[in-house]
Amino acid sequence: GQSLEQPSEVTAVEGAIVQINCTYQTSGFYGLSWYQQHDGGAPTFLSYNALDGLEETGRFSSFLSRSDSYGYLLLQELQMKDSASYFCAVILLRGSGNTGKLIFGQGTTLQVKP
Amino acid sequence: GAGVSQSPSNKVTEKGKDVELRCDPISGHTALYWYRQSLGQGLEFLIYFQGNSAPDKSGLPSDRFSAERTGGSVSTLTIQRTQQEDSAVYLCASSLTSGGMNTGELFFGEGSRLTVL
Numbered sequence: 285g286q287s288l289e290q291p292s293e294v295t296a297v298e299g300a301i302v303q304i305n306c307t308y309q310t311s312g313f314y315g316l317s318w319y320q321q322h323d324g325g326a327p328t329f330l331s332y333n334a335l336d337g338l339e340e341t342g343r344f345s346s347f348l349s350r351s352d353s354y355g356y357l358l359l360q361e362l363q364m365k366d367s368a369s370y371f372c373a374v375i376l377l378r379g380s381g382n383t384g385k386l387i388f389g390q391g392t393t394l395q396v397k398p
Numbered sequence: 399g400a401g402v403s404q405s406p407s408n409k410v411t412e413k414g415k416d417v418e419l420r421c422d423p424i425s426g427h428t429a430l431y432w433y434r435q436s437l438g439q440g441l442e443f444l445i446y447f448q449g450n451s452a453p454d455k456s457g458l459p460s461d462r463f464s465a466e467r468t469g470g471s472v473s474t475l476t477i478q479r480t481q482q483e484d485s486a487v488y489l490c491a492s493s494l495t496s497g498g499m500n501t502g503e504l505f506f507g508e509g510s511r512l513t514v515l
Contacts, residue, residue, distance in 0.1 A: 390440035
């Protein structure tokens with residue numbers, strides 16, 4: 285089977301840096317994505333790691349290590365508007381390609397305090 | 399607009415009734431997904447369509463749930479004989495693929511909130 289684990293809640297202050305971890309147990313996967321969801325809103329895409337290493341997009345960075353079955357999302361210079369839920373998701377692997385099926389973690393609620 | 403469109407945005411129904419939820423994906427997106435999200439929970443995979451391939455139905459929770467995608471575009475998720483535990487937000491998403499490979503980026507609609515009384 286497949287499962288992804290994330291902390292349920294993280295709290296940080298404005299201007300700080302926070303790291304949200306995602307560990308996974310799957311039979312094989314193709315890549316790791318991160319999504320943000322504000323209360324009552326639709327999930328929005330943040331980043332995708334197809335390869336090991338760090339991907340940087342502005343204040344957000346994402347990291348993947350397949351050997352450690354581990355990834356994380358790093359948010360820098362936190363702002364109040366970053367308060368939201370963050371989900372990691374894996375694209376499952378089938379044969380030489382990917383199924384396209386994305387399995388999501390249960391999400392991490394980030395609360396940014398003044 | 400150019401985004402994923404879902405209807406209805408809200409649906410209240412009585413236990414035992416059938417409901418249909420509609421999704422219009424972004425034009426040109428060959429992949430379409432349905433997820434279910436209960437309050438404060440993660441996204442539960444339901445079904446995935448990719449081009450003309452047979453859909454991946456492995457996430458459908460029971461045979462009361464079905465989905466179809468007509469002409470490779472619009473999709474309808476049908477729930478028969480609704481139960482109270484079906485109450486949730488049903489999210490549709492679409493994505494581009496390149497050579498049959500998923501890009502990892504899904505575009506979500508605003509969801510259809512279903513309440514079963």
